Amino acid sequence: MGVADSVIDRVRVERLDENVAGPWEAGDSQFAVVVESGGLAGVFAPVDELPAALVATRLGQSALNHPVDDHGGLLRRLLAELGPHAAGLGRWAIGALDCAVWDLHGHLAGLPVAAxxxxxxxxxxxxxxxxxxxxxxxxxxxxxxxxxxxxxxxxxxxxxxxxxxxxxxxxxxxxxxxxxxxxxxxxxxxxxxxxxxxxxxxxxxxxxxxxxxxxxxxxxxxxxxxxxxxxxxxxxxxxxxxxxxxxxxxxxxxxxxxxxxxxxxxxxxxxxxxxxxxxxxxxxxxxxxxxxxxxxxxxxxxxxxxxxxxxxxxxxxxxxxxxxxxxxxxxxxxxxxxxxxxxxxxxxx
The missing domain is CATH 3.20.20.120 (Enolase-like C-terminal domain)
Structure with a gap:
């Protein structure tokens, strides 16, 4: 499946492994946003608890079945989902999900995001x-x-x-x-x-x-x-x-x-x-x-x-x-x- 045919089929939030990171301290971000399409995954980490929770409870569902390479369309969809609350925490959560989708796009295309x-x-x-x-x-x-x-x-x-x-x-x-x-x-x-x-x-x-x-x-x-x-x-x-x-x-x-x-x-x-x-x-x-x-x-x-x-x-x-x-x-x-x-x-x- 090429990039143009790929859609987001799963969005999830993972807690990062404290055994790898060492003991968490105040201010540490402990979550990752993961986006999947056709068995490949894109990820953005670390993410704070509140934006990660917003991705898990609302934004992830809105992103399902959206084309991976339509970043502008996905942004408009996510902003519409949050409506007047799409500022501050809302923008932060959208940004974390957006970065994970760009990471997935790069994996599908075999290119760094900058490219x-x-x-x-x-x-x-x-x-x-x-x-x-x-x-x-x-x-x-x-x-x-x-x-x-x-x-x-x-x-x-x-x-x-x-x-x-x-x-x-x-x-x-x-x-x-x-x-x-x-x-x-x-x-x-x-x-x-x-x-x-x-x-x-x-x-x-x-x-x-x-x-x-x-x-x-x-x-x-x-x-x-x-x-x-x-x-x-x-x-x-x-x-x-x-x-x-x-x-x-x-x-x-x-x-x-x-x-x-x-x-x-x-x-x-x-x-x-x-x-x-x-x-x-x-x-x-x-x-x-x-x-x-x-x-x-x-x-x-x-x-x-x-x-x-x-x-x-x-x-x-x-x-x-x-x-x-x-x-x-x-x-x-x-x-x-x-x-x-x-x-x-x-x-x-």
């Missing part, structure tokens, strides 16, 4: 290092920043949560000095508009590439106002968005320094390729969020003209890959595109 998205995907994808649990005010921070920056990443990103504006600026500029290059910082939604304006007035633009998520919500009006009031503050935003129309307006009005959306949280690879295109048309660089690292690598390889370095979460990503064979580890700031069919993912059992 399904593009005729000539890049073989190497640049990555940047993200270490958001490090306290930059700790005495040991200097060694951690220097060691991470010395591994050849495109650049590094560090967390700067609530503090006075002067301290935030000082820590950001110290991190850039230790790294030997400008750094990205992630405010994790903790600054708010007043502190963002205060930081913008003090910040050395040569030290910071961008400030990610300075506001507590990705509110279009709030970010538009912030853009007008702080022309000197380079902002990155996107991981909490879930609507293409929102994306187009935000990119046009706010002109972020980087568009940092998540390839699964947005609704999956099918939706993500449109978001990459919209950002490219708007002239906004894409730096895909690292939570969905493997799909992000395939997207960046397929569209290297539009997608730059992908986030590699140096603490969390190795934990996510514990139950997978063929894991991706950066070397000299790049990861190699998997040459195996699909996403290149195999769940260890």
């Amino acid at each position: 399904l998205l593009s005729e000539s995907p890049a073989r190497q994808v640049p990555v940047y290092a993200s270490w958001l649990s490090l306290d930059l005010s700790a005495d040991s921070a200097i060694e951690s920043v220097k060691a991470t920056a010395g591994q050849g990443f495109a650049f590094t990103k560090w967390a700067l949560r609530e503090a006075e504006a002067d301290e935030l600026v000082l820590l950001a500029e110290r991190a850039a000095e230790w790294a030997g290059q400008s750094v990205a910082v992630d405010a994790l939604g903790t600054w708010g508009p007043t502190r963002s304006r205060e930081v913008a007035r003090r910040l050395n633009p040569e030290a910071v590439r961008w400030v990610e998520d300075p506001l507590p919500r990705t509110d279009l009006a709030a970010y538009t106002l912030l853009h007008r009031q702080t022309k000197g503050l380079p902002v990155a935003v996107g991981e909490r968005l879930s609507c293409l129309e929102e994306v187009a307006v935000l990119l046009r009005r706010c002109r972020p320094e980087a568009f940092t959306f998540d390839a699964v949280w947005c609704g999956g690879i099918t939706e993500a390729r449109d978001w990459v295109g919209v950002a490219h048309d708007a002239g906004v660089p894409v730096h895909l969020h690292g939570r969905a690292f493997l799909p992000a690598v395939h997207l960046a390889a397929a569209f290297p003209h539009a997608a730059g370095a992908v986030e590699y979460q140096v603490v969390w990503e190795p934990r996510r890959q514990r139950t997978l064979r063929g894991t991706l580890r950066p070397e000299d700031g790049h990861v190699a595109l998997p040459d195996r069919p699909g996403l290149g993912m195999e769940v260890l059992r």
Whole structure:
């Protein structure tokens, strides 16, 4: 049976094997979404409990008998199934299922997902290092920043949560000095508009590439106002968005320094390729969020003209890959595109 004749005949959710992963810890994702057609299976893992449950109880049934290669049609069907609830958790669940279907498509075609998205995907994808649990005010921070920056990443990103504006600026500029290059910082939604304006007035633009998520919500009006009031503050935003129309307006009005959306949280690879295109048309660089690292690598390889370095979460990503064979580890700031069919993912059992 060829790809064109293949339909989804089973969708299931598996719990990952704790004997392989080691004892689970808080925050670990413990599930895999599996999609089957004609005896072949596609998989996406790891997935959190709530989106996995939504796939198991609602979305999987809606996907049955749908053509494997009709990704746009399947996305529309799943969005219709959830209706007004197709945001947040709903998009996350749709994205996990969508990625599993792309993996199945790759297995049926004998091609990596990036090769399904593009005729000539890049073989190497640049990555940047993200270490958001490090306290930059700790005495040991200097060694951690220097060691991470010395591994050849495109650049590094560090967390700067609530503090006075002067301290935030000082820590950001110290991190850039230790790294030997400008750094990205992630405010994790903790600054708010007043502190963002205060930081913008003090910040050395040569030290910071961008400030990610300075506001507590990705509110279009709030970010538009912030853009007008702080022309000197380079902002990155996107991981909490879930609507293409929102994306187009935000990119046009706010002109972020980087568009940092998540390839699964947005609704999956099918939706993500449109978001990459919209950002490219708007002239906004894409730096895909690292939570969905493997799909992000395939997207960046397929569209290297539009997608730059992908986030590699140096603490969390190795934990996510514990139950997978063929894991991706950066070397000299790049990861190699998997040459195996699909996403290149195999769940260890």
